[in-house]
Amino acid sequence: MVKLMLLFKHPSNPGNFELRYTRGLTLLEKMPGVRSIQASQVMGGPAGQTPYFRIVEILFDDYEALDAALISPEGVVAGKDLMDYAGRGVELLFVELKDNSSTRQRSPFLPENLQAYLDEHQIPAEIVFPGAPTPTVPAAAEALKVAPDQIVKSVIFLVDDKPFLVYGCGTRRVDPRKLASRLNVSRKRVTLATAEQVLEITGYAVGTVPPIGLKTPMPAFMDPAVQAYDTVYAGGGGMNALLKIASAELQRVSRAEVAPMLEDEAEP
Secondary structure: OEEEEEEEEOOOOHHHHHHHHHHHHHHHHOOOOOOEEEEEEOOOEOOEOOOEEEEEEEEEOOHHHHHHHHHOHHHHHHHHHHHHHOHHHEEEEEEEOOOOOOOOOOOOOOHHHHHHHHHHOOOOOEEEOOOOOOOOHHHHHHHHOOOHHHEEEEEEEEEOOEEEEEEEEOOOOEOHHHHHHHHOOOHHHEEEOOHHHHHHHHOOOOOOOOOOOOOOOOOEEEOHHHHHOOEEEEEOOOOOOEEEEEHHHHHHHHOOEEOOOEOOOOOO
């Protein structure tokens, strides 16, 4: 990972700067290859006021992606605009982010990894490819021509950094308060895993996470609504893949505890 850092010094005309700064961020976001942009306001330093009052961090996969962004038409426009309103009032730094973790996963697992797990454990389930991206419940239901409640979502929560897997279905959200109540902990201790955490914990990218065969074993809970259908569909390891499995088999393989986990339905 490579980070382009823009260090903005205190402007002589703050009002005019703010207008140009906001527009400049929009232009920077349009550059190709940008993974993320983080804009921060500097509040001060150990000795009081610092030379800088704004910092913008732009993340790229590597130097090649950074170079391509800077010389792209969008990058040229953003660069000219930046120099026009900031000029000598901005400093640029290129920072290479070193990852010293030997356990960090570089690439997500794929449907092939899930299929290997099914074969190894002789699980009677099938990975299906409906021919359209299926990252959400409505998209999956539409692609398969089934009811949304037949689509199972596998949601990862962290409780004091310990992962828990919750199976829900349909368009109702999983309620973290119900998980907290079942674990007898405060709601504040239950957090939804970020996309990066999901990848590290499960091995799969968000929107593709299957209900079984995950990288990290963890306790699982299943909302009773999942058992309403004999056959259900869940993440299949890819944006265009789904796992077709019997709900009873899913409960058996995962050893999930059946307990209410979905938000209550709104009263009519």
